[in-house]
Amino acid sequence: MPSRAHHVASRRSEVTADRHELDVFRFVRVAVINDDALVDDFLSDAARGKKARGRSATIPDLMNGMSAFRTLDLARQRWQDIAAMARRRRPSEPIKVGEHIAWVVLRAGMGFAYEDLGHDDGHMTIWGDPADLAGAVVEIVPAEV
């Protein structure tokens, strides 16, 4: 069995003044920025009651954050993957993470943090207050093109 020692240690970085802003992309269920429900799409994994699996089971702080992607293209690629999985399970199954992608700009001074392990899939973890993260959304686009 693989040892959990193979898990890379946390590489959480705060968004500070020396890196003024960082663009990340996150799946959301709302279609427009001014939807009050947008803040619910920025609850942490722990707040949503998600089960800790894989690396999150070894590094609990990851559960205080949430998933995002480095680029819009990589987010769309991952959305296609989970959509394909959902349709194979049940053809009419809705995609529970939503059908839109929010472009989020993480700026310094807002208490935002992120982790990017540099993997090919572009997956990242971001941390921040849900309302502040929702307020950092600059655009929402369809996940499927």
Added chain:
Amino acid sequence: MRFALIDMDGSTLDTFDDASSAIACLQEMLIDDPTAADEIGVIEYRDGQRLRSPMLATEFITWSRIERMQAFIGRGLENVRIDLAAALNATNGDPSRAWIEIAISSVKAESLDTVLRDPQSHQFSLAV
């Protein structure tokens, strides 16, 4: 990174450089939580690109077993026996991954679980 384990939120749960490690991790997850079988997918990458659509966890385990069996088809029966004897001596009764890889070459997929449970005493047929 060659394999990424993902969930239905789109999160990357873990990454591995080889199929064996990915399978071992999946099997651990499924023992802890059998409902994860159709909640976790596996994506294979090569040179930074996705090779195919994701496989669900149980599909990936089956696919990987079949692939490894196919890699051994065509090897002489004598070679398989020699490899197996050496592997058993080397592991001293500990079912290492190397032993399991070789055992896969000489049993049918549906009997693999029996071999894994009791590798020391299992009498398996060399049917491919």
